[in-house]
Amino acid sequence: MTTPQRAHVAMFSIAAHGHVNPSLEVIRELVARGHRVTYAIPHAFEEKIAETGAEPVLYTTTLPGPDADPEAWGDTLIDNIEPFLDDAVNALPQLLAAYEGDEPDIVLHDVTSYPARVLARRWGVPEISLSPNLVAWEGYEEEVGEPLYAPLRETERGQAYFARFQAWLAENGITQHHDPFVGRPPRSLVLIPKALQPNADRVDESVHTFVGACQGDRAGQGDWQRPADAEKVVLVSLGSAFTKQPGFYRACVEAFGGLPGWHLVLQIGKHVDLADLGEVPANVEVHRWVPQLAILKQADAFITHAGAGGSQEGLATGTPMVAVPQAVDQFGNADMLQGLGVARHLPMEEADARTLRAAVLDLVSDPEVARRLDEVRAGMAGEGGTKMAADLIEEEIVRAARGGAVKAAGGER
Numbered sequence: 001m002t003t004p005q006r007a008h009v010a011m012f013s014i015a016a017h018g019h020v021n022p023s024l025e026v027i028r029e030l031v032a033r034g035h036r037v038t039y040a041i042p043h044a045f046e047e048k049i050a051e052t053g054a055e056p057v058l059y060t061t062t063l064p065g066p067d068a069d070p071e072a073w074g075d076t077l078i079d080n081i082e083p084f085l086d087d088a089v090n091a092l093p094q095l096l097a098a099y100e101g102d103e104p105d106i107v108l109h110d111v112t113s114y115p116a117r118v119l120a121r122r123w124g125v126p127e128i129s130l131s132p133n134l135v136a137w138e139g140y141e142e143e144v145g146e147p148l149y150a151p152l153r154e155t156e157r158g159q160a161y162f163a164r165f166q167a168w169l170a171e172n173g174i175t176q177h178h179d180p181f182v183g184r185p186p187r188s189l190v191l192i193p194k195a196l197q198p199n200a201d202r203v204d205e206s207v208h209t210f211v212g213a214c215q216g217d218r219a220g221q222g223d224w225q226r227p228a229d230a231e232k233v234v235l236v237s238l239g240s241a242f243t244k245q246p247g248f249y250r251a252c253v254e255a256f257g258g259l260p261g262w263h264l265v266l267q268i269g270k271h272v273d274l275a276d277l278g279e280v281p282a283n284v285e286v287h288r289w290v291p292q293l294a295i296l297k298q299a300d301a302f303i304t305h306a307g308a309g310g311s312q313e314g315l316a317t318g319t320p321m322v323a324v325p326q327a328v329d330q331f332g333n334a335d336m337l338q339g340l341g342v343a344r345h346l347p348m349e350e351a352d353a354r355t356l357r358a359a360v361l362d363l364v365s366d367p368e369v370a371r372r373l374d375e376v377r378a379g380m381a382g383e384g385g386t387k388m389a390a391d392l393i394e395e396e397i398v399r400a401a402r403g404g405a406v407k408a409a410g411g412e413r
Contacts, residue, residue, distance in 0.1 A: 006036060007035050007401075008037075008038065008103075009036070009105065010038045010057075010116075011037065011040065011107075011108040011109065011130075012040040012109040012115065012116035013040070014042070014087070014112050014113065015041065015044045016112075017309075018132060018239065018240065018307055019112060022308070023132070023214075024048070024049075025214040026108075026191075026389045026393070027039060030390055031052060036055070037052075037055065038054065038057045039056055041057070042058065042065075045066075057099070059091050059095055059098065060091075062086050063083050063087045067240075069271055070242045082161055084112055084114065085161065085164065088114035088118075092115040096119070103125070106125055106396060107119060107125055107127045108127075109127065110132065111133070111185075118169075121174060126187065128188065128396060131189070131190045131192070131208075132191050132192070132308050133192060133333075134190075134197050134308075134332065134333075135188055135197065136184060137197075137199040137200075137202035138203075139199075141183075145179065166178050188209070189208075189392060190211065192210070192311075193210070193212045194210040194379070195340060195376050196336050197336075209392060210383055211383055211385060211388045212383030213312040213385060215385070223291060224294045224298070227263050229263075232364065233262075233264075233299045233300050234256055234302070235267075235296060237267040237290065237302075237310065238305040238326060239307045240269065242327050243268060243270070244269070245272070245348075246276040246277065250276070252264065253277060253284055254353035255353040255354070255356040255360075257280065257283065259283070259357070263283050263285075265285050265290060265295055267287050268288060270288055293313050293317070296313055296314060301319065301320050301364050302319045304321050304323055304324070305325055306334040307333070308333060311333045315373070320342060320366075321342060321344075322363065323338065323343050323344065323345050324346050324348055325345070340372060340376060342369055344362070344363060
């Protein structure tokens with residue numbers, strides 16, 4: 001591949017850890033290769049983006065913040081999807097103004113950043129989705145999309161939402177239907193292992209390239225030391241969003257507190273009062289936040305909500321998992337992990353102390369689970385990760401530059 005000259009790469013995302021974190025190492029690598037990278041993001045993530053060497057381009061968001069109470073997102077499908085359109089309408093004029101006279105050579109975007117796709121087409125530059133979770137396969141719309149959205153299309157609120165989305169696209173010169181606009185990007189790098197992708201054999205790999213987990217050393221997040229007397233370590237984390245689960249945390253403490261040879265690391269987030277946990281035994285440590293990857297490298301088991309980030313970190317470190325999903329894609333991830341033979345999918349209503357303890361003890365003592373984890377890790381190692389992602393982005397930069405040169409030459413005739 002011809003090495004591209006220094007390009008202006010613009011990345012667009014939302015203020016959510018699960019959407020920003022997967023892209024950070026790719027951004028860091030592009031900066032290291034000499035590209036100028038701007039990253040459009042709400043103020044809450046300014047420092048995290050600046051640490052990569054990229055230039056934060058700040059905009060004001062209408063979405064709940066990264067530490068918002070989960071109830072802020074509502075509890076119905078329309079409650080979950082409306083805010084992203086509202087935020088797109090709010091953010092687009094801010095981003096247009098921020099990039100006026102400083103248009104990029106290529107647009108990278110999270111799957112939730114609708115303004116990025118509008119801007120890429122307005123500027124006439126390539127757009128690449130950096131997907132932090134599963135992507136649509138051939139037949140996805142019929143098998144998943146239509147059954148999910150059909151009831152919503154029958155409601156007045158749903159009809160108003162879809163009409164507004166289509167009108168917003170039309171106002172910005174886009175005639176494409178809103179469904180493929182959201183779910184069918186022209187080019188996509190998938191930042192999860194292929195092993196986590198449902199119906200992977202039906203994914204169009206001329207559009208979607210699985211580069212797998214793009215993880216750095218995370219040294220900046222801090223370290224963790226395994227206690228000298230801990231024969232086994234179990235980490236419990238429900239991620240950063242759906243953490244308001246005091247009853248579940250109490251069940252985890254009951255399951256492993258005082259269990260001979262075991263040490264429990266419990267991350268509870270910002271929405272649970274420590275007093276709600278009751279008495280905490282000496283072999284249990286409780287934190288609002290933990291350096292998850294550092295702990296997983298030393299842990300024997302992981303009780304997780306099965307978010308895309310946590311799932312792939314569990315796979316990358318070869319850690320058996322008990323998946324207790326909370327929302328959205330986590331249920332599908334939990335099923336995929338169980339199907340791989342490396343985890344147990346345990347619905348929240350069944351996650352009492354006895355069941356949690358039994359699931360963990362069964363997983364860590366099963367040699368077949370260890371064998372399957374080794375197999376999955378080997379497959380992930382061949383996906384390329386951060387370097388592959390950066391190489392493919394540079395290929396698009398080179399292709400676009402050549403196209404521009406040809407177009408310019410043609411215009412001079």
